[in-house]
Amino acid sequence: GSEGPPRLAKEHVEGVVAREMHVEAYGSTAVKMMEKMGYKTGVGLGKDQQGDTKLVSPCLALERAAQSCVLGLGEYTGTARATAAERAARLADARAKKRSRVGESAFVQ
Numbered sequence: 001g002s003e004g005p006p007r008l009a010k011e012h013v014e015g016v017v018a019r020e021m022h023v024e025a026y027g028s029t030a031v032k033m034m035e036k037m038g039y040k041t042g043v044g045l046g047k048d049q050q051g052d053t054k055l056v057s058p059c060l061a062l063e064r065a066a067q068s069c070v071l072g073l074g075e076y077t078g079t080a081r082a083t084a085a086e087r088a089a090r091l092a093d094a095r096a097k098k099r100s101r102v103g104e105s106a107f108v109q
Helices: 010-026 028-036 056-067 084-104
Strands: none
């Protein structure tokens, strides 16, 4: 049969966007180190994967605590834009780019 190009699952696009946001928040070195230890984007932390899947909220809490801290050598400044609207916009953009790439590609024999 004449099947079209292989389609990526919705979860794949969401995983890519979530990983990009994690790299923005923590840096690529930290994300790679966590992945070496078994972390997968979108999967909860812990033995039974019961932990929170969104890692940005603990960092935002740390940032708030750092702002009110009297002692310390610096303050944490989170760079992640973790709002629901930002995530939705990134997902829509990634899906649109995926569709345009599929539409532009031609089959060559």
